[in-house]
Amino acid sequence: MRNLWLIVKREYLERVRTRSFLILTLLLPAIMTVVMILPAKLATMGEKAQHLVVVTSTPQFGEMVRQRFLAASAATDLDDEATPETSSPKQPPEPEYTIDVDANPTEAERAVLRDKVTSQQIDGFLWLSDDAIASGKVTWTSRRTPFFSDRSRLSETLNRIIQFERLSKNGITSDQADALLKPIKIEAVRMERGREAKGSGGGKFLEVVVMVMLLYMAVLFYGISVMRSVLEEKNSRILEVLLSSASSTQLMTGKLLGVGAVGLTQILVWVVMAVAFALPAMAMQPSFAELQIPLGVLVAFAVFFLLGYLLYSTMYAAVGAITTTEQEGQQLQFLIIVPLVLSVFMLAPVVRNPDSPAMVWMSMVPFFAPVVMYARIVVQTPPLWQIALSLLLLIATIAGLLVMCARIYRIGILIYGKRPNLPEILKWLKYAKA
């Protein structure tokens, strides 16, 4: 026990004290921030409000179109399924458009407007004369073809305006028209342990994806670190010295726990940083209230993340134990990445149908369990026995792998120069009992 503690301590301190740990810990959040914020900033940076002209037969109609248009552009995300009721209290965004009304639908005016578009005095104009409306064909003239989203928004808004207009021409008041044209919204309600839980599939999916991303990152960074340090010990003969003092299981367990703790430290720092920066901003958003995560899910997250991390690092250690160089190790890495990637592919089916037999069994497979079982818990709490069985299998696999790994480590280490083939590894496993 004392040896194990000494080994864990050494592995942990030697890594946490390096400059690269500090740099990675601080730099990654900075990079992530830049990556997330920069594209949005870049997209909006050069963009000034568009100057449009609406050409109508009467100024009143033109003014109404203008109002409707501005209102519609303010509520861009109206139909976002994830946040059904949140669009109205949103802060008004910066105006995307300035819209002028032109009540002079003549060919001469059209020519003048075309020139203005060409000379960039305006960005575009909409020909909404009564004739055009009657014919059901309206032209939008601008220098560039509108993006798909612009265009569908435009046509949707226009359709509503014109429907409205047609209805009012038929003697229906504007209130009645509103009532008639009121769109229907769908609210998703899940039954969770007999209670109704609001909250959407999107939010659930996010909870799972965050875990998968963290697991993925931790496995990639620290799995390789485990592999590398196993290789380092093999290539210098430090292992001989260590084996003359401690058992290979102590060494292997100590290494995994030590390196594991380093990864957790880093993730903890990141989470604290993220919460510190993001919490104030998120708290302003009413949608945040819906993202509240039940305690059970948090516990599941911690348990499955830790076990998943341990499982995959152990696999990396095994790769380190059977290879002799880092290049070789990296070639074998795909054996580890494949199950991780496969479990990511299973996310969509799990979230859609968490109780299907296929997913139930997949969540029992230790290599997929950290992601799949966790996802099932998030979406719809599975029967307790299934969770217990999945955990049991996962823990047993980790323990088994660890023992196996320690044996390979111990024997493989003493045979230099060539990578063992499978029969040789099996033989080692058999006779490295000491």
Add this chain to the structure above:
Amino acid sequence: MAPTPPIAPIPVSAARNHAGTVELNAVRKCYDDFVAVDNISFSIQPGKIYGLLGPNGAGKTSTLRMIIGIIVPDSGQITVFGEPLTRQHKDRFGYLPEERGLYKKMKVLEHVLFLAQLKGLSAAEALKRAHTWFERFELSAWTGKKVEELSKGMQQKVQFISAILHEPELIVMDEPFSGLDPASTVLLKDVLLELAKSGKTILFSTHGMDQAEKLCHSICLINHGRAVLEGDLNQIKASYGNCNVQIKYDGDARFLHESRLVESFNDYGNYVEVRLAPGADTQELLKLASAGARLSKFEVMEPSLEEIFIDAVGKPAVSQPAVSKPAVRKPEMSQPNA
């Protein structure tokens, strides 16, 4: 006791009384088809310095690794301190591997403390002892440096300190002198002698015969995994006999052709090296030689360990002065166009 066929005519079992710090009994280790250690038996007495000698690839390292329990023999028994080897004995060993076995990025002092604590020493006690040893090996200025910043020789010293800091009863070293400069070699030799005097048992391997010859009480010569010679060094030498004589003479050289006494000779012009025939008496040769020639030197040479080894292994070597000139040796089949 299992028979070990190629053992030379020496009293093999003189010290075999099962009181040894380390006892090997018919130990065998194979890697796949390759027999690394074949049926080796020996015994190391407490407080003695024992040398495991042999050419590269003879099986020395495998033997040492089995003794400290890194690898397990396929057959045969190993006992240490009178008990079968178990993990509980690990803290009573100190081990120095052949190549440097240190974490390159770790600081020297921290590394030594880490290894000492693994051996059960408290951090405070380890620190106290470490400073004494760092001073002795002139490493005090380097304790805060990373291991990789040290020269190979200095790393070797750090490794050595790590191996002995917990004051083990048995010190096992694989090629401890490799990579050391002459001054450090002397220092290490002195330390080893001190440790032996204080009752520690020391086992080391080397392929250099001089170190072993100067330091060891007993040796085991192994070649191709087999023990070729084993036992007390003085006894080995005695049993090998004083079979070489160096003679400086002037006059009749007929005595050289007395085949009853002289097996072969090597004439350097100025003096001649004579290899005596088995059972020949040096005094008889002296009488015969002085009868016909004027002698200015007649010296009976003690065989060097190297000569003994080469003789035992049956492989003539280039660096062997007394018996290697094929011109005067008996014809040797295994030597084409020499």
